[in-house]
Amino acid sequence: xxxxxxxxxxxxxxxxxxxxxxxxxxxxxxxxxxxxxxxxxxxxxxxxxxxxxxxxxxxxxxxxxxxxxxxxxxxxxxxxxxxxxxxxxxxxxxxxxxxxxxxxxxxxxxxxxxxxxxxxxxxxxxxxxxxxxxxxxxxxxxxxxxxxxxxxxxxxxxxxxxxxxxxxxxxxxxxxxxxxxxxxxxxxxxxxxxxxxxxxxxxxxxxxxxxxxxxxxxxxxxxx
Amino acid sequence: xxxxxxxxxxxxxxxxxxxxxxxxxxxxxxxxxxxxxxxxxxxxxxxxxxxxxxxxxxxxxxxxxxxxxxxxxxxxxxxxxxxxxxxxxxxxxxxxxxxxxxxxxxxxxxxxxxxxxxxxxxxxxxxxxxxxxxxxxxxxxxxxxxxxxxxxxxxxxxxxxxxxxxxxxxxxxxxxxxxxxxxxxxxxxxxxxxxxxxxxxxxxxxxxxxxxxxxxxxxxxxxxxxxxxxxxxxxxxxxxxxxxxxxxxxxxxxxxxxxxxxxxxxxxxxxxxxxxxxxxxxxxxxxxxxxxxxxxxxxxxxxxxxxxxxxxxxxxxxxxxxxxxxxxxxxxxxxxxxxxxxxxxxxxxxxxxxxxx
Numbered sequence: 321x322x323x324x325x326x327x328x329x330x331x332x333x334x335x336x337x338x339x340x341x342x343x344x345x346x347x348x349x350x351x352x353x354x355x356x357x358x359x360x361x362x363x364x365x366x367x368x369x370x371x372x373x374x375x376x377x378x379x380x381x382x383x384x385x386x387x388x389x390x391x392x393x394x395x396x397x398x399x400x401x402x403x404x405x406x407x408x409x410x411x412x413x414x415x416x417x418x419x420x421x422x423x424x425x426x427x428x429x430x431x432x433x434x435x436x437x438x439x440x441x442x443x444x445x446x447x448x449x450x451x452x453x454x455x456x457x458x459x460x461x462x463x464x465x466x467x468x469x470x471x472x473x474x475x476x477x478x479x480x481x482x483x484x485x486x487x488x489x490x491x492x493x494x495x496x497x498x499x500x501x502x503x504x505x506x507x508x509x510x511x512x513x514x515x516x517x518x519x520x521x522x523x524x525x526x527x528x529x530x531x532x533x534x535x536x537x538x539x540x541x542x543x544x
Numbered sequence: 545x546x547x548x549x550x551x552x553x554x555x556x557x558x559x560x561x562x563x564x565x566x567x568x569x570x571x572x573x574x575x576x577x578x579x580x581x582x583x584x585x586x587x588x589x590x591x592x593x594x595x596x597x598x599x600x601x602x603x604x605x606x607x608x609x610x611x612x613x614x615x616x617x618x619x620x621x622x623x624x625x626x627x628x629x630x631x632x633x634x635x636x637x638x639x640x641x642x643x644x645x646x647x648x649x650x651x652x653x654x655x656x657x658x659x660x661x662x663x664x665x666x667x668x669x670x671x672x673x674x675x676x677x678x679x680x681x682x683x684x685x686x687x688x689x690x691x692x693x694x695x696x697x698x699x700x701x702x703x704x705x706x707x708x709x710x711x712x713x714x715x716x717x718x719x720x721x722x723x724x725x726x727x728x729x730x731x732x733x734x735x736x737x738x739x740x741x742x743x744x745x746x747x748x749x750x751x752x753x754x755x756x757x758x759x760x761x762x763x764x765x766x767x768x769x770x771x772x773x774x775x776x777x778x779x780x781x782x783x784x785x786x787x788x789x790x791x792x793x794x795x796x797x798x799x800x801x802x803x804x805x806x807x808x809x810x811x812x813x814x815x816x817x818x819x820x821x822x823x824x825x826x827x828x829x830x831x832x833x834x835x836x837x838x839x840x841x842x843x844x845x846x847x848x849x850x851x852x853x854x855x856x857x858x859x860x861x862x863x864x865x866x867x868x869x870x871x872x873x874x875x876x877x878x879x880x881x882x883x884x885x886x887x888x889x890x891x892x893x894x895x896x897x898x899x900x901x
Contacts, residue, residue: 324899365896384892387885387900389872423886 328360329390333542335361336382337401338374341512342455346401348515349526353535359399359542375402375414379421386422397433397441398424399541403454404446406486415444431537443541449533456511457491462528463498473497545842546810548641549589553628554653555581556880566869567836570856571846572901573873578880579846582873583720583812586844589638589651590718590810594685594699597626598706599722616657616682618701623683626653629878644808646716648690655683717809719802721795723818723846732794733764733771735801740764748800751834755827756793762786773797792819796828803832803841810842817852825855833860850901854894866891872901 328334337343343363350357362385364377378400385391402415416426425437431449433441448458464470473494477483482493492511499514500507503522517523545567551560556578571579587596624630632655639650685697699708739745749762761776765783774783775793787794795818803811820828829852836843847853857865866887874881885900893900 324901326899380892381896383889384896384898387889387893388898389874389883389900392883 325390326360326362326388328362329385329388329394331358331360332394332396333359333399334385334391334395334397335359335399335401335542336378336385337361337363338378338403339363339512341510341515342401344512344515345455345459345526348523349531349535349538352526355535355539356542356544358544375411375418378402378415379418382418382422382424392439395440396436397443397541399443399445399538401445401447403488404448404452405454405488406452408446408450408452412444412446415446419444431541433541445534445537445541447534449537452487453491454488456495457488458530458534459495459511459524460491461530462524462526463495465528466524467498467502469498469501545644545840546586546640546642546647548639549586550637550639550641551582551585552637553631553634554585554636554638555626555628556875556878557581557585558628558879560880560882562869562871562882562884564869566867568833568843568856568860568864569845569869569871570853571844571871571873572848572853574875574901577873577875578882579873580723580814581880582871582882583814583844583846585638586640586810587718587720587812588685589640589649590716591649591651591687591689593708594683594697595706595708596720598622619682622701622706623655626683627655632657640716646689646691649716650688652686652688653683654686657682717806719806719809719811721799721802721811721813721816723815730771732773732798732801735805736762736773736797737764737771739801739804744804748804751831752793752797752800755796755824755831756790759789759793762797792821792824795819796831799832800835803835803839806841807839808841810844811836813843813845815847816845817847817849822849822851825849825852826858829856829859833864848901850894850899853890853900857891857894862891 335346337346340363343361346361349355350359364374364381382398382400400415400419402411405411412430419426419442423438424440425434425442427434427442427444430444430446433443435441447453447455476497477490477493480493482490485493495511499509499511503509503517509517514523545565547563547565549560549562549565551557553559571582573579584596588594620632624632627634627636636653637650641648683699685699687695687697689695695710697708697710699706701707736745736748739748745762752762753759758778759775760778763774763776763783764771765774766772767785773786773794775786775789776783777789786797799811799813817825832843835841856868860868868887870885870887870890872883872885874883890900892898
């Protein structure tokens with residue numbers, strides 16, 4: 321009776337991220353870097369609830385997943401992936417509060433598994449590793465190396481209201497613009513769907529060195 | 545209110561303890577995972593007649609009257625599956641713990657092999673067949689109720705009928721609504737009459753009409769010597785049996801009347817969604833929860849339906865829903881495991897449309 325088992329609950333390691341873009345990136349990252357694929361990946365599905373998604377939805381979503389009968393049977397480790405945003409400590413603590421909501425073990429530090437609680441260990445990976453920012457800021461070096469346009473984007477940002485935004489938020493704008501202006505066929509494509517692009521030349525490479533720190537942490541946590 | 549259930553060696557249960565049972569318990573799980581057995585165990589321990597076990601066997605297509613052959617074979621066919629792994633050498637036991645002394649009770653079921661059929665003098669013969677051959681009893685139900693004492697029931701089959709000479713009277717008020725049968729019409733009629741005698745039937749009819757507007761009234765009518773619950777239906781010039789109007793209406797009437805009769809007791813409903821249109825499930829739950837409050841009647845129900853769970857959530861409100869008891873049954877290697885799903889977790893799962901059954 322495994323018909324109803326969701327893909328993300330088929331393995332012992334469950335990766336939970338904030339949004340569909342993060343999940344799509346991880347799928348591609350594992351595939352292109354030949355990492356162990358014995359992990360399930362899911363993301364907070366805000367559209368299902370009408371409630372908040374992203375980091376604030378992690379606790380509710382984890383609670384929901386725990387009700388599935390395959391969770392208790394299969395899941396031994398959970399890796400939560402979230403953005404550092406403008407303050408690494410505050411963001412990490414915020415993820416820990418979400419873990420508390422879900423009655424899961426709470427780690428003292430990033431990138432390390434907790435001791436088991438109810439048979440499950442938890443690790444929190446904040447990106448980019450060791451600095452403020454988000455998934456988009458982590459991707460920027462690879463994006464600029466692929467498409468250039470760094471100075472042009474600097475100039476453009478400086479002439480828009482986004483000039484006063486945080487670095488992380490500016491990166492979201494910059495990446496969206498970069499992807500858009502380089503995809504004549506579908507300029508409306510956003511960052512979340514970018515990873516579904518079938519032609520590699522149209523995509524940011526996940527093998528770029530800007531992802532290496534994350535890759536090392538990730539590999540350590542998913543290795544058997 | 546029942547707060548704890550312990551089961552040993554009963555049907556697919558090897559050993560089970562359920563604590564902190566709440567006023568509403570919803571059980572879900574795969575076919576054959578032990579949902580109905582759990583409800584049976586509960587009902588049996590409430591003091592219900594062992595006849596319940598044969599009734600549920602009949603619902604499953606294993607009616608006592610269809611068995612024939614050697615007495616020992618018939619007995620084993622009738623009672624063998626009461627015991628875990630059909631092992632009649634080990635007694636089955638079900639215990640309840642509740643807030644009232646009469647809710648602290650247990651039933652122990654034992655089975656004795658061989659040497660049962662015997663001839664006895666007519667004067668001592670209480671279960672004599674025409675031939676003067678007396679069937680001893682292989683299966684024995686020993687009840688214990690705190691503050692009441694012990695009581696033994698030894699059912700047997702005679703002429704194709706299950707015979708229970710002595711009924712256990714100190715029963716906790718409990719009613720069992722099966723998944724496939726709506727109960728006996730006479731029983732429903734009697735319950736309605738009891739309400740009517742106490743001038744309570746109007747409230748019941750009013751509640752019922754709120755849910756089913758086409759029903760203008762309910763009454764007991766005797767046709768062919770058989771008292772039945774009849775309905776006045778909009779557009780019909782004559783009353784008709786409620787059962788002829790709708791199976792769902794009859795089921796709801798059965799449930800609500802059972803609850804009104806079992807004040808301070810419990811109602812056990814197998815596959816509660818059966819017979820109800822999915823879009824009505826929320827209001828069905830709402831009225832059942834309302835009766836549960838009014839009559840302080842604890843609810844134990846099983847379901848296969850995700851819609852049914854969502855309807856309970858909507859009918860009860862988020863806070864109440866989180867506090868109920870949710871049990872998932874799973875069968876592994878012939879043994880039922882029961883997992884408790886926290887209300888908070890179930891609530892979020894329903895919000896995210898995550899499968900929980």
